Amino acid sequence: GQQVMQIPQYQHVQEGEDFTTYCNSSTTLSNIQWYKQRPGGHPVFLIQLVKSGEVKKQKRLTFQFGEAKKNSSLHITATQTTDVGTYFCAGEVAGANSKLTFGKGITLSVRP
Amino acid sequence: EAGVAQSPRYKIIEKRQSVAFWCNPISGHATLYWYQQILGQGPKLLIQFQNNGVVDDSQLPKDRFSAERLKGVDSTLKIQPAKLEDSAVYLCASTPSWGYEQYFGPGTRLTVT
Numbered sequence: 001g002q003q004v005m006q007i008p009q010y011q012h013v014q015e016g017e018d019f020t021t022y023c024n025s026s027t028t029l030s031n032i033q034w035y036k037q038r039p040g041g042h043p044v045f046l047i048q049l050v051k052s053g054e055v056k057k058q059k060r061l062t063f064q065f066g067e068a069k070k071n072s073s074l075h076i077t078a079t080q081t082t083d084v085g086t087y088f089c090a091g092e093v094a095g096a097n098s099k100l101t102f103g104k105g106i107t108l109s110v111r112p
Numbered sequence: 113e114a115g116v117a118q119s120p121r122y123k124i125i126e127k128r129q130s131v132a133f134w135c136n137p138i139s140g141h142a143t144l145y146w147y148q149q150i151l152g153q154g155p156k157l158l159i160q161f162q163n164n165g166v167v168d169d170s171q172l173p174k175d176r177f178s179a180e181r182l183k184g185v186d187s188t189l190k191i192q193p194a195k196l197e198d199s200a201v202y203l204c205a206s207t208p209s210w211g212y213e214q215y216f217g218p219g220t221r222l223t224v225t
Contacts, residue, residue: 043205100157102155105154
């Protein structure tokens with residue numbers, strides 16, 4: 001079945017450093033979504049990418065969809081303590097009963 | 113706009129017991145999802161409803177899990193009998209018919225002892 005991989009599962013950065021994480025799918029995706037889950041919270045939608053090579057920005061967060069639509073990246077510029085949490089990518093394969101398949105997520109901790 | 117409501121927030125049961133979870137999606141959202149999130153993993157889809165019809169239940173362990181959304185609004189997920197490996201957070205999410213963003217509820221944390 002479809003797999004969405006996020007490696008590593010944990011990353012620690014110093015506040016102010018940049019952070020990049022990647023997401024890889026075993027199959028070509030119709031779209032990819034990113035969610036953020038704060039400690040003890042529930043996933044919150046961040047963005048959806050649909051087009052090959054698409055780049056979207058949200059303040060200090062930059063999301064990119066790969067040209068082959070099998071991978072994606074999330075880049076955070078100048079991390080802040082408010083960026084702490086687990087970031088999940090979730091991929092969807094085109095089809096009548098398409099569903100989102102979530103990766104295991106990457107948990108980001110930020111040292112003040 | 114009220115968010116997705118779930119109850120209970122926490123539940124502790126012994127193995128082989130039964131448990132039920134309730135979800136009320138955001139008003140007007142046609143699609144409702146139940147996910148299982150085991151500690152350290154991403155949400156895994158158990159079942160997806162479109163109004164009161166099942167769209168996908170391919171990952172629902174049907175020998176012990178059941179779910180219904182009789183009137184196309186709120187939904188219940190039941191586990192009978194529970195196993196130790198069912199310990200997880202059960203998340204409900206909903207999506208409007210005009211969108212793709214999934215809105216998650218706070219989840220129910222189930223501990224099976």
